Amino acid sequence: MKIEQGNSLWSDAWLRLKKNRMALISLWVLVFIFAACFVLPATPLIKDSLAQNLSNSFAPPSAEHWLGTDKLGRDLLSRILNGGQVSLLVGLIATVISIIIGVIYGAISGYNGGKLDAVMMRIVDVLYGLPFLILVILLSIVISTTAKKYESDLIVFLPEGVVNLMVNILPLCLTIGILGWYTMARVVRSQVLSSKKLEYVEAAVSLGLTHKNILFKQILPNQLGPIIVYTTLTIPGFILTEATLSFLGVGVQPPNSSWGIMLNEGANYMETKPMLLVLPSLVFAATLLCLNFLGDGLRDALDPKASKD
């Protein structure tokens, strides 16, 4: 005899997501872009993104350079993929940082309620009022110049790649993460606030579980839906922030590449060599668009009641 399995929240959500054609296509495009950026540069198919050849600048696409070269004769395809690595990495790490801060802050505020909640949320209100881009520029320069001071100490006992990551990429992730958690805190707080009166929490209280246990083991796992949805919608925003900073010259520094840097460089040669702007723009915009589509799709799938806005 076969026992029918009931549908869990997640299998239900997957079924709904599968019906959303745009979200599904976006998911596959994203898998492709991620694979291309993180796997392909390690294969011999893709050239070294830093190798310069000044006698071969602005070369048209050829068998050797599939998308042509830039001003310094560097292979454009490999620069797009390596730049993508940096951009995606910054977006992901910054999102993780902001979610850790936001979830803990919001959960504590919502679970405690009362005066503490009022004070904590008022603080978020004030932080919300601060101009994001201005603080991001200031803080990123503070953190990255501080990190650079320790570069020579670190290089002694760590490999060059790791030091580069710590000195040039991580400060940016930290900056964006530290300044980008407010909305997550609000989302989690309102979720926790409304669910702490539900019966399963009452049951957990009567069983004598500690508050920490109830909050982090009982309530928060039940909020995974909204957290995942909001995470998906945060990543494109942070990738955009990184690109904006790099475009303004205060983000990732050359010779490191990111999509923001490539767009900045491309804009300089827009008149004569439009491909240097158009190709990175296409990949960049496609990534953001797919992440937004996927986030919308996940929201409809995980939280069918939520209105589309």
Added chain:
Amino acid sequence: MLKTIIERLLQGIVVIFFLLTLTFILIRMIPGNPLTDEKAMSPQVLKENMKIYKLDKSYPVQYVYYWKSLFQGEMGISIKKKQPVLKIIKQSFPVSVIIGICGMLIAIGIGIPAGIIAALKHNSLIDNSAMLFALVGISIPSFVIGPLLAKSVATNVPFLKVAGWGDPFDWILPSVTLGLGTAAYLARITRAGMLDILSQDFIRTAQAKGVSQKNIIIKHALKGGLVPAITFVGPAFAMLITGSFVVETIFQVPGMGQHFVNSVNDRDYFLIQGMVLLFGVLIVTVNLAADVLLTYLNPRLRT
């Protein structure tokens, strides 16, 4: 209503105080000071200069001096540009504000009507394509739209220039570049707000008693349906006015954007502080205006 306004005003003052203090601390955490890069300076002259700008004092003392001079209406001198901060701001601030306001007008002019029409034609082809365009608009940042607009439009329309800031025609491309993304957000928010209101009972009541569709929309739905959109306008303006940094770089507009990035790199303390103060006041004012408008539109917010 008055209580809400006073409360918001107090919160705005806290925001500005916090912003200025944070800026003060952050720029002094950057290694070096405004004078370290001037190589030609002998130790003696350097010491003199440090004294003139009161940089030889401890940070708390500098902080007290800062507030004192601010209350006397004094913003200090840009150490790098050797000009009063007020003069630099007077030249560049209006430019940023023009772009910001024009961008906002474009965002409102496109976003809100598009959102209303999409909501009224819910689930139709118009609705779906408007929302698709909105998502595309959100995903394509201004530094992609800007150069593409400059390349495709400015080179073909005689009175539009790729870069520069002379006659009002030069306002068009930067403002459009700046406003499109916000228009997309506004369209989505307006549509959601309108759909929410249109599904409520009082709309059905109005339909049942025979109010014309036009009157239902204008007199009943719009007032409530636009609330989320207006809530968004305040923060959106803050985003636009700082977003103009990027647009000013693309179109080589002499606004505050380039001064800001340069002054942070130069650690030009007083210029940074002056500009942040201005941005803070502007953002708080716009948020306050949006709040007042909201309490007027939504009686439930009145206490």
